[in-house]
Amino acid sequence: MPMPTIAHIRALTLRGGGADYHDQDAGHWIDEHISTPMARYPEYRKSRKSFGLDVLGTLVVELEASDGTVGFALTTGGDLGCWIVENHLARFVRGQKVTDIEKIWDQMFHATLHYGRKGIVLNAISGVDLALWDLLAKVRGEPVHALLGGPVRDELSFYMTGTRPDFAQQQGFIGGKLPLHHGPAEREEGLRKNLQLLADMRQKCGKDFWLMYDCWMSLDLEYATRLAKTAHEEFGLKWIEEALPPDDYWGYAELRRNVPRGMLVATGEHEATRWGFRMLLEMECCDILQPDVGWCGGITELLKISALADAHGKLVVPHGSSVYSYHFVITRHNSPFAEFLNMSPGADEIVPMFHPQLLDEPVPVNGRIPASALDRPGFGVRLNPQCRLHRPFSSDSTGAR
Numbered sequence: 529m530p531m532p533t534i535a536h537i538r539a540l541t542l543r544g545g546g547a548d549y550h551d552q553d554a555g556h557w558i559d560e561h562i563s564t565p566m567a568r569y570p571e572y573r574k575s576r577k578s579f580g581l582d583v584l585g586t587l588v589v590e591l592e593a594s595d596g597t598v599g600f601a602l603t604t605g606g607d608l609g610c611w612i613v614e615n616h617l618a619r620f621v622r623g624q625k626v627t628d629i630e631k632i633w634d635q636m637f638h639a640t641l642h643y644g645r646k647g648i649v650l651n652a653i654s655g656v657d658l659a660l661w662d663l664l665a666k667v668r669g670e671p672v673h674a675l676l677g678g679p680v681r682d683e684l685s686f687y688m689t690g691t692r693p694d695f696a697q698q699q700g701f702i703g704g705k706l707p708l709h710h711g712p713a714e715r716e717e718g719l720r721k722n723l724q725l726l727a728d729m730r731q732k733c734g735k736d737f738w739l740m741y742d743c744w745m746s747l748d749l750e751y752a753t754r755l756a757k758t759a760h761e762e763f764g765l766k767w768i769e770e771a772l773p774p775d776d777y778w779g780y781a782e783l784r785r786n787v788p789r790g791m792l793v794a795t796g797e798h799e800a801t802r803w804g805f806r807m808l809l810e811m812e813c814c815d816i817l818q819p820d821v822g823w824c825g826g827i828t829e830l831l832k833i834s835a836l837a838d839a840h841g842k843l844v845v846p847h848g849s850s851v852y853s854y855h856f857v858i859t860r861h862n863s864p865f866a867e868f869l870n871m872s873p874g875a876d877e878i879v880p881m882f883h884p885q886l887l888d889e890p891v892p893v894n895g896r897i898p899a900s901a902l903d904r905p906g907f908g909v910r911l912n913p914q915c916r917l918h919r920p921f922s923s924d925s926t927g928a929r
């Protein structure tokens with residue numbers, strides 16, 4: 529049977545949660561006085577939306593094959609991502625065989641080197657790449673994880689990110705990761721509050737439950753070192769995440785040398801490609817790499833990052849990204865558990881991570897998802913037809929939606 533080709537590529541956008549999980553209504557924990565690099569400016573301290581964290585919105589990449597099969601993926605990217613896909617990346621996709629994933633990735637990356645390499649361009653490349661994996665797996669009638677070598681364990685186990693690690697514990701998760709609320713600009717009082725919140729949570733959760741702090745690029749080396757030492761020694765903090773800006777490889781290397789033995793340093797959600805992660809690995813910046821599948825270059829690039837990490841004896845625990853992470857994590861020994869980003873407003877209910885944009889998205893029950901829940905073709909999810917999609921640019925008049 530001849531392999532189908534890609535007849536149409538469409539880039540669409542939509543608002544309201546989902547892949548751009550910062551795009552939430554007021555009062556959501558994700559926007560509640562979380563420490564950020566912008567917190568040095570008091571006027572941008574209280575809300576991350578105030579400095580534009582939610583400006584992008586979701587990018588949907590839809591591919592239609594010559595046999596009528598449709599593959600799609602979601603990432604963060606909005607109108608800007610749509611422009612890049614329709615006006616630049618589409619030429620490398622349209623007319624190619626659905627199996628040409630490696631070649632398409634290579635062409636998209638090298639054709640955008642003069643303005644890409646990281647950030648929104650890599651989000652767009654990731655979106656196309658994930659849609660290609662979804663399409664190929666659907667053409668073959670298999671789940672994506674089967675194309676990656678198949679599951680190495682029977683279930684995924686999860687830690688939960690949100691303001692309620694005590695709820696995560698009640699729900700059977702292996703740990704809870706708190707957002708840090710106060711940065712260096714809030715000085716000693718802020719540091720005390722950060723430690724107090726952790727102390728309270730440790731008391732609620734008992735001594736063995738994993739507790740972590742996500743610092744969202746907001747600290748400096750001195751502050752991060754002090755926080756890490758006290759938080760680990762007094763309250764058993766398991767890891768400190770993304771303590772420093774992503775370009776400060778030197779700072780991460782020193783932080784990792786500074787933290788107490790047995791404590792882990794995690795980072796990488798805003799890093800991209802095998803070359804970015806090679807820096808983190810060779811400079812000994814961290815113990816856990818956290819690529820976001822929708823931002824780092826997609827599954828094609830994640831496989832390379834993961835192989836590099838494995839050879840360095842490091843774990844790869846992808847940032848958020850729902851089914852796009854799950855199909856990878858289930859196939860890799862150096863990815864022993866997954867993140868569940870709790871997107872309910874109070875972090876006290878289990879809702880699908882990409883709600884409301886996807887249908888059939890599996891959620892952890894007792895902190896776990898069985899491998900069998902990932903057995904539908906492709907990534908096993910559908911776009912919710914209730915969500916209003918918008919196609920701001922069209923490079924394919926015959927494929928207009």
Ligand SMILES: [Mg+2]
Pocket residue numbers: 742744769770797847
């Ligand atoms: Mg994080």
